Amino acid sequence: MKKSIIAFVTLLLLSSCNEKGSKTNLHITGNIKGLKKGTLYIQRVVDTTLVAIDTINIDGSSAFESDLELKSPEMLYLFLDRGVSNSLDNNLSFFAEPGNITIETSLDGYLSGAKITGSKNNDLYEEYKKINSRFRDEELTLIEQKFNAIKSNNPKAIDSLSAKQDSNIKRKYLFATNFAINNRNYDVAPYIALSEIYDINIKYLDTIQKSMSPKVAQSLYGKKLTKYVASIKNQK
Structure with missing residues (x-):
């Protein structure tokens, strides 16, 4: 009986994990060369307002990643909070779609030097x-x-x-x-x-x-x- 209960609980946990994993269909990996410390916000437009859907803290490593759910391809924005200003130069737009997307850029050329791969849109x-x-x-x-x-x-x-x-x-x-x-x-x-x-x-x-x-x-x-x-x- 005890083994049956353990097996049942294990099955529930696995089912929960699979259900949670199925909610994300977009995997973003990236690197911002030269960035040692800061906060990244992945944003989307909701009723004409940018709303953060993920927050990534950068402390030491300039690499980052995020897993999100997209119902369909959508323009998203990677906002870099440098702790100085909310300049438009800190907001990198990218047309996201389900799958794997890579964002490579640098602190100095955050917008101009950005290279985004993995999205046909x-x-x-x-x-x-x-x-x-x-x-x-x-x-x-x-x-x-x-x-x-x-x-x-x-x-x-x-x-x-x-x-x-x-x-x-x-x-x-x-x-x-x-x-x-x-x-x-x-x-x-x-x-x-x-x-x-x-x-x-x-x-x-x-x-x-x-x-x-x-x-x-x-x-x-x-x-x-x-x-x-x-x-x-x-x-x-």
Whole structure:
């Protein structure tokens, strides 16, 4: 009888451990070269606010790891509390998805030197950002040129630069739309639609929403995009 009770308790404990382990489907490992002491917070957006879902204390070793549960791919943020300021330079975004993700960076180049592997959605988003930065750089150049034209009171130049700005914005939005449609099988598609071109003509958002694969349509950002498109249509 005693052996039966011990066996039953052991079975319960194993079952509990397996149940606990099944709740985590994302394993993050990383290293922040040069960091000896500090606190890392893995955050997600909840109702427009960043909320910590894991806290990692760094004391001596710059390596870290975390196990989390994701219902679907999601943009997460690795915030480094240096004990000095809450600068945006301390918040590293990465598109997480179930599986194994590695984050390699350094204390000096926390954002600029970060290398993230293991997430296809993150790879695609980095590809998108690289091309999209060209539109942003062009916009900054046009703003400077337009400012100088206004200072020199040159109406012709102002009109020309305004037209170039409009053209740059249209090309930027068209690129984002095509990128989302071409990557309809990944969660990065609805995320870009929601975060980058949410104010574009509804017909483009509708096209992205309808192009999503069934799996992506049922994901976190897929559902948000569907709800957002429906809300805009209801306003008309």
